[in-house]
Amino acid sequence: MRDHFESGTELFKSLPLEKREKVFDAAVAEFASKGYRNASMNSLVRAAGISKGSIFQYFRTKRNLFDAVLELAVDRVKNYLRKVRSDTGEMPFPARLGTLLRSGFSFIDKHPLLSAIYFQLLQSGDAPFGTEKILQLRRLGNEFLAEMFDEAVSRGEVRSDLDRQKTAFLVNSLMETLLRAYYTEFLDSGLGLYKGTAQNREAWIETTVAFIVSGLGNESSD
Amino acid sequence: MRDHFESGTELFKSLPLEKREKVFDAAVAEFASKGYRNASMNSLVRAAGISKGSIFQYFRTKRNLFDAVLELAVDRVKNYLRKVRSDTGEMPFPARLGTLLRSGFSFIDKHPLLSAIYFQLLQSGDAPFGTEKILQLRRLGNEFLAEMFDEAVSRGEVRSDLDRQKTAFLVNSLMETLLRAYYTEFLDSGLGLYKGTAQNREAWIETTVAFIVSGLGNESSD
DNA sequence: TTTTAGAATGACCGGGTGGTCACCGCGCGG
DNA sequence: CCGCGCGGTGACCACCCGGTCATTCTAAAA
Numbered sequence: 228m229r230d231h232f233e234s235g236t237e238l239f240k241s242l243p244l245e246k247r248e249k250v251f252d253a254a255v256a257e258f259a260s261k262g263y264r265n266a267s268m269n270s271l272v273r274a275a276g277i278s279k280g281s282i283f284q285y286f287r288t289k290r291n292l293f294d295a296v297l298e299l300a301v302d303r304v305k306n307y308l309r310k311v312r313s314d315t316g317e318m319p320f321p322a323r324l325g326t327l328l329r330s331g332f333s334f335i336d337k338h339p340l341l342s343a344i345y346f347q348l349l350q351s352g353d354a355p356f357g358t359e360k361i362l363q364l365r366r367l368g369n370e371f372l373a374e375m376f377d378e379a380v381s382r383g384e385v386r387s388d389l390d391r392q393k394t395a396f397l398v399n400s401l402m403e404t405l406l407r408a409y410y411t412e413f414l415d416s417g418l419g420l421y422k423g424t425a426q427n428r429e430a431w432i433e434t435t436v437a438f439i440v441s442g443l444g445n446e447s448s449d
Numbered sequence: 450m451r452d453h454f455e456s457g458t459e460l461f462k463s464l465p466l467e468k469r470e471k472v473f474d475a476a477v478a479e480f481a482s483k484g485y486r487n488a489s490m491n492s493l494v495r496a497a498g499i500s501k502g503s504i505f506q507y508f509r510t511k512r513n514l515f516d517a518v519l520e521l522a523v524d525r526v527k528n529y530l531r532k533v534r535s536d537t538g539e540m541p542f543p544a545r546l547g548t549l550l551r552s553g554f555s556f557i558d559k560h561p562l563l564s565a566i567y568f569q570l571l572q573s574g575d576a577p578f579g580t581e582k583i584l585q586l587r588r589l590g591n592e593f594l595a596e597m598f599d600e601a602v603s604r605g606e607v608r609s610d611l612d613r614q615k616t617a618f619l620v621n622s623l624m625e626t627l628l629r630a631y632y633t634e635f636l637d638s639g640l641g642l643y644k645g646t647a648q649n650r651e652a653w654i655e656t657t658v659a660f661i662v663s664g665l666g667n668e669s670s671d
Numbered sequence: 672t673t674t675t676a677g678a679a680t681g682a683c684c685g686g687g688t689g690g691t692c693a694c695c696g697c698g699c700g701g
Numbered sequence: 702c703c704g705c706g707c708g709g710t711g712a713c714c715a716c717c718c719g720g721t722c723a724t725t726c727t728a729a730a731a
Contacts, residue, residue, distance in 0.1 A: 238678080265486060268719060278680045283720060320665075351573040358635035365638035376665075385665040392640055393656045394665065396630075397623060404622035413580035416587035418614055434615045442664030443542075443598075443607040443616065460708075490689060500710045505690065 234295030239285035250275045250285060254296050259340035262353040263293055290355045297348065300341040301364065307334050308371055320379035321436050324398075327375075328432045331406045339410060346407055369395045372402075385440075398439055405435060456517030461507035472497045472507060476518050481562035484575040485515055512577045519570065522563040523586065529556050530593055542601035543658050546620075549597075550654045553628045561632060568629055591617045594624075607662075620661055627657060 233240070239247065253275035257266045268289055272279045286292035311330045315323045335342045348354055352361060373395035379385045408414040408421060409428070415421035420431055455462070461469065475497035479488045490511055494501050508514035533552045537545045557564045570576055574583060595617035601607045630636040630643060631650070637643035642653055 267717085269717080279720085280680050280722080281678080284678075287720095289719065351575075352633070352635050353573075361635040362638060365636070369638050379665075384667070386667055389665065390656060393653065394660070396638065396640060397657060397660050398665075400626035401619060401622060404626070408618075411574070413574050413583040414587070416584060416591050416618065418618060431615065434612060435619060438616070438619050438664065440664050440666045442660065442662050442666075443601075443611065443620075444662045444664075445606065445608055489687085491687085501689095502691080502710050503708080506708075509690095511689065 234298065235285050235291075236287065242285075250277060250282070251296070254292055255299075255340050255344070258293060258296055259343040259347075262347050262351065263355055264353055266293075293355060297344060297354075300338075300344045303338060303341055304334075304345055305367075307331075308368075312371070312375075320375070320382075320384040321440050323375060323379075324436045324439060325432050328402065328405065328435065329428075331402065332409055332428055335406060335410050342406075342410065346403075346411075349403070350407070368403075369399050372399050401435060401439065405431065456520065457507050457513075458509065464507075472499060472504070473518070476514055477521075477562050477566070480515060480518055481565040481569075484569050484573065485577055486575055488515075515577060519566060519576075522560075522566045525560060525563055526556075526567055527589075529553075530590075534593070534597075542597070542604075542606040543662050545597060545601075546658045546661060547654050550624065550627065550657065551650075553624065554631055554650055557628060557632050564628075564632065568625075568633075571625070572629070590625075591621050594621050623657060623661065627653060 235247075239250075242250075253271055257271040257274065261267070266289070268282060269279065272282050275282070282292070286295065307330065311327055315326045318326065348361060349364060352358065354361065369392070373391045376385070376389075376391055376394055376398070380387045380391075404414070405420070408416075408418075410421065412421050419427050461472075464472075475493055478496065479493040483489070488511075490504060491501065494504050497504070504514070508517065529552065533549055537548045540548065570583060571586060574580065576583065591614070595613045598607070598611075598613055598616055598620070602609045602613075626636070627642070630640075632643065634643050641649055
């Protein structure tokens, strides 16, 4: 979970890196596995090997600690989106979608705990704040896809008579569901995406991109 | 929440209908608004106007009570699916999808609390049991759509070269997202589906069905 | 070696939870 | 009109929570 340590009290910032990592990683693990409400400061503190008093000296409240952890997760996701966008600028639209999904899978592999926190927030609304921040994040994701869609339209790669917001919403929902099913057992309704093989993932990417581009209808081609 | 009272202890079953309804309705409301883990027997009991001892005489544990409530929700959803299937058997595939969505919206209007319980279970995994039951329900929904897809294929209404399971999964994910966004504020990323007008809903249905049938590509028509 | 600043600690607090059980009061049979 | 059985009751239990703070420990300064 390297770097990113403007969070916490002055005392926490002054700690040796190793200890900061140990504490922060334990927090990430706790929130990832139980969500905000059911995460326990007691069990967190046990896992981190520090005393209960200390964690409240490092982050004054549970809420503060969660904010710091969430900020890291959101930053990582934003970076990943930025990178994919710039890496795929030249690709045709379908390849772009495929790369986006592939990168999503690899992000989850690299940051499973942060992914869990991010998706938990997005989906379950289990957060210490209201809906505003969640809506903001969802709009961000949708806008990202809407811009991809705009570019595809301007290049003549897709139909131009579609509502960009609604379209982005629908495509986003497919992406999100697929990525969540990749690491959430109970979402994988028996199709082997969860903990599946790389070929399996590729097959899903292909099917999904084809679905987005052509739908189910008879009369399309490519 | 009428009928359906094989649940609970003998004592509960022997209660006057009115009281059974009062208690059961309070349980539904509690679980719907807080999910399983964060639902409180204390607050439930306060809302139902009975004493704490009583609820544990009617349903021995929180878990038992939840099972009963969930069973009602699942039964209602199954009935709704059955009804839609038989009502739309003659329709062309796109109209069928549209009717399915429309009925989904109206189910949510009629049973907002049961919908909340059902979706909460499906999405957040917040349940007193393992993943098996959730997977089972998801498979049910997917199979429902897969059969619709089969019929459409056999009538030549859609392409026949698609994997039925994967396709059903993708279509299901769109349906589910749309229905959830209809009553969950933080899922409606600013598009006015949540608490929107009837025209708004119709526009979404049209867009979604068109997306499923034709995708985004240039070269399709209908 | 002694003093002392400040970090680490865990017992403790008020308030919550799911669940229990000794008691109370009401209605029915005798 | 009495007595008894059974449903209703809420104080109580053990255990958890987030958060506090008086005390202890440690290590550097004097």
